[in-house]
Amino acid sequence: MGSFCSVIKFENLQELKRLCHWGPIIALGVIAICSMMAMIDSVLWYWPLHTTGGSVNFIMLINWTVMILYNYFNAMFVGPGFVPLGWKPENSQDCMYLQYCQVCQAYKAPRSHHCRKCNRFCLSAIHRGLINLMTFVPSAISILVLFSARCVMKMDHHCPWINNCCGYQNHASFTLFLLLAPLGCIHAAFIFVMTMYTQLYNRLSFGWNTVKINMSAARRDPVPVIPFGLAAFAATLFALGLALGTTIAVGMLFFIQMKIILRNQTSIESWIEEKAKDRIQYYQLDKAFVFPYDMGSRWKNFKQVFTWSGVPEGDGLEWPVREGCHQYSLTIEQLKQKADKRVRSVRYKVIEDYSGACCPLNKGLKTFFTSPCTEEPRIRLQKGEFILATRGFRYWLYGDKILDDSFIEGVSRIRGWFPRNCVERCPCDAETDQAPEGEKKNR
Numbered sequence: 001m002g003s004f005c006s007v008i009k010f011e012n013l014q015e016l017k018r019l020c021h022w023g024p025i026i027a028l029g030v031i032a033i034c035s036m037m038a039m040i041d042s043v044l045w046y047w048p049l050h051t052t053g054g055s056v057n058f059i060m061l062i063n064w065t066v067m068i069l070y071n072y073f074n075a076m077f078v079g080p081g082f083v084p085l086g087w088k089p090e091n092s093q094d095c096m097y098l099q100y101c102q103v104c105q106a107y108k109a110p111r112s113h114h115c116r117k118c119n120r121f122c123l124s125a126i127h128r129g130l131i132n133l134m135t136f137v138p139s140a141i142s143i144l145v146l147f148s149a150r151c152v153m154k155m156d157h158h159c160p161w162i163n164n165c166c167g168y169q170n171h172a173s174f175t176l177f178l179l180l181a182p183l184g185c186i187h188a189a190f191i192f193v194m195t196m197y198t199q200l201y202n203r204l205s206f207g208w209n210t211v212k213i214n215m216s217a218a219r220r221d222p223v224p225v226i227p228f229g230l231a232a233f234a235a236t237l238f239a240l241g242l243a244l245g246t247t248i249a250v251g252m253l254f255f256i257q258m259k260i261i262l263r264n265q266t267s268i269e270s271w272i273e274e275k276a277k278d279r280i281q282y283y284q285l286d287k288a289f290v291f292p293y294d295m296g297s298r299w300k301n302f303k304q305v306f307t308w309s310g311v312p313e314g315d316g317l318e319w320p321v322r323e324g325c326h327q328y329s330l331t332i333e334q335l336k337q338k339a340d341k342r343v344r345s346v347r348y349k350v351i352e353d354y355s356g357a358c359c360p361l362n363k364g365l366k367t368f369f370t371s372p373c374t375e376e377p378r379i380r381l382q383k384g385e386f387i388l389a390t391r392g393f394r395y396w397l398y399g400d401k402i403l404d405d406s407f408i409e410g411v412s413r414i415r416g417w418f419p420r421n422c423v424e425r426c427p428c429d430a431e432t433d434q435a436p437e438g439e440k441k442n443r
Contacts, residue, residue, distance in 0.1 A: 015077050018076055018077070018162075018163040018164060019163075021160070021163040022160070023159070023160035023161045023162065023163050024076065024161065024162065024163050026161070027072070027161045027162070028072075030242050030246060031065070031068060031069065031072075031181075033238075033239055033242060034184070034185060034188045034239055034242055034243050034246070035061070035064075035065045035184075035188070037188070037192070037235060037236060037239035038061055038187070038188035038191050038192070038239070039058070039061060039062075040232075041191050041192055041195035041236055042054075042057055042058055042061060042191050042195075044195050044198070044199060044228055045191060045194050045195040045198055045199075046058075046191075046194075057191075060187065061184075061187060061188070061191070064180065064183065064184030064187060064188075065184065067176075067180050067184075068177060068180045068181055068184055071173045071174075071176045071177040071180060072162065072177050074170065074173035075159075075162050075164065075166065075170045075173040075174040075177055076162040076163065076164050076170075078169055078170045078173065079164055079165070079167075079169060079170055080152045080153060080154070080155060080156075080164070080165040080166060080167020080168055080169055080170050080171075081152070081153040081154075081167055081168040081169035081170075081316050082150040082151065082152060082153060083104070083106070083108070083109045083112050083150050083151040083152075083153055083316075083317070084150075085104070085106065085150060086106050087106055087107060087109055087317070088106070088107055089107070094327075094328065095107055097328035097331050097332055097335070098110075098328070098331055099331065099334060099335065099338070101114050101151055102413065104150050104151055106150075106151075108151050108331075109151065109153065109316075109317045110317070110318070110319060110327060110328060110330060110331055111153070111154045111155075111266070111269070111293070111319060111330065112151040112152060112153050112154065112155060112316075113151060113152055113155040113268055114150075114151045114152070115152050115155060115158050115165050116377075117158050117165075117375075118152065118158065118164065118165050152165045152167045152168075153167055153168035153169070153316035153317070154167050154168035154171070154266060154316060155167045155266065155268060156171060156257075156260075156266040156267050156268065157266075157267045157268070158375070159174070160375070162174070167266075168312060168316040169312065169316070171261075171305050171312065172305050172306050172307075172310065172312065174257075175254065175257050175258070175261065175305070175306075178250055178251075178253050178254035178257055179254050181246060181250045182246065182247040182250050182251040182254065185242075185243040185244070185246045185247040185250075186243075186247055188239070188243045189240055189243040189244055189247065192236050192237075192239055192240040192243065193240065195228075195236060196233065196236055196237070196240075199228040199233075200233075261301065261302065261305050262298045262301050262302060263291070263294055263301060264291075264293045264294050264295060264300075264301035264304050265291065265293070265294070269291070269293075269330065272330065272333065272334060272337070273289065273291050275337055276289040276333050276337070277289060279336070279337060279340055289333060290322070290324065290325060290329075291330070292321040292322060292325035292326070292327075292329040292330055293319055293320075293321060293322070293330070294322055295320065295322060296322060341390050344390075345388045345389060345390045345399070346388070346389050346425060347386060347387070347388055347389075347402075347425075347426040348386065348387045348388075348389055348397070348399070348423035348424065348425055348426065349384070349385075349386055349387075349423060349424055349425075349426055350381045350382060350383055350384060350385040350386070350387065350422060350423050351383060351422065351423060351424050352381075352383060352421070352422040352423075353381060353382055353383055353422075354378075354379075354380060354381040354418055354419060354422045355380060356377075356378045356379060356380040356381075356416075357378065358371060358378060359371045360419065363419045363421060363422065364395075364419075364421065366395050367395045367396070367419045367420075367421065370393065370394065370395045370396065371396070371417075372393065372396055372398075372417050374417075376398070376416060376417060377415075377416035377417070378416050378417050378418060379401060379414055379415065379416035379417070379418055381401075381418055381422055381423070385401060385402070386401075386402040386426070387399045387400070387401055387402065387418065387423060388400045388401075388402055389423075392420065394420070395419065395420050395421070396417050396418070396419060396420060397417070397418060397419075397420050397423065398415070398416065398417050398418075399415065399418075400413050400414065400415040401413075401414040401415065
């Protein structure tokens with residue numbers, strides 16, 4: 001019993017570490033500033049104990065804060081849900097339709113993807129690992145694979161603001177957070193504007209050519225409960241800027257999320273569908289790609305994510321599909337895209353070392369200012385290594401480092417962005433008229 005409690009405490013400690021990241025720190029800081037300033041200003045503008053309207057306004061403000069924080073922490077700590085360790089389809093023949101995850105050392109369930117940023121310990125993996133250690137001593141690589149992250153069920157994207165992935169289990173909470181945050185900020189912004197208007201109304205003095213503001217004290221009775229001086233005015237103005245910025249930015253994210261939810265897609269699947277259409281157009285195929293998980297009704301698609309119980313439908317491994325499709329239609333398309341990417345990839349040789357810096361100054365100004373705006377990693381390069389480039393821009397390429405036999409089998413791929421001027425095309429590939437994906441054709 002004592003060991004079980006220690007494991008529970010260990011898991012909670014690991015989850016609390018998600019707060020130690022710039023994303024949650026900034027997000028919670030914005031929520032705290034807007035909420036506290038709105039409560040202080042609501043006392044100045046609409047004293048909650050004098051009128052019913054003031055009481056309703058203050059209660060609604062507290063309600064916004066509670067609901068925003070509830071859905072925020074739900075999205076962060078509940079998590080997206082992970083594919084069980086060692087998962088396989090019931091029918092072994094269906095494995096041919098699935099991708100194999102080199103990190104998890106298992107098959108990827110439909111709609112699942114592996115996130116490099118969500119490495120976390122799994123209690124069941126630890127338990128199994130301890131049992132295995134009693135019978136044999138695995139290699140160091142086996143231990144790392146055992147304790148590494150698992151594939152995320154119905155992965156939408158990795159959100160730095162919650163320092164977690166958005167997926168099967170927390171998609172609804174994350175979307176509700178995106179809805180409630182702008183609504184709460186609109187309410188707070190209204191309070192900020194009204195407070196500044198009412199507090200400055202009696203401080204204005206008009207001359208023939210000037211308008212002066214006396215921030216020392218208001219010419220009115222009774223004296224306000226909280227003094228509104230220059231510092232309070234500056235803080236209110238700053239909070240107003242945060243509230244308006246959050247309303248615009250988070251509101252746009254909400255509409256993007258709702259757009260794909262009503263199609264029963266994720267952000268990744270939307271990109272897969274776009275690449276499927278691009279592949280069909282590239283090879284001039286007669287058939288059209290049909291997304292298998294679109295139920296044909298926006299309401300049915302909506303219910304796949306939002307339920308009255310708060311628990312999403314299904315088990316995160318098997319999904320209802322539309323007529324004419326089967327469970328592995330999307331994974332088959334992914335395998336075709338992977339094969340097509342390998343065919344169209346280009347081999348490069350490293351001619352200049354690269355440290356892996358995000359914006360390298362020593363690679364030229366154009367390379368510095370055109371660094372890809374993405375969270376995808378950069379990879380270190382050493383002269384003489386080989387890279388298989390799959391896509392790129394004018395001054396940057398993205399690809400996989402070709403590992404030699406000295407690397408132990410089971411190590412995950414080393415891939416990321418690197419400057420184009422650090423590599424040169426191999427002679428064997430220069431003869432062919434191929435180019436990294438994204439350059440051969442402009443959509």
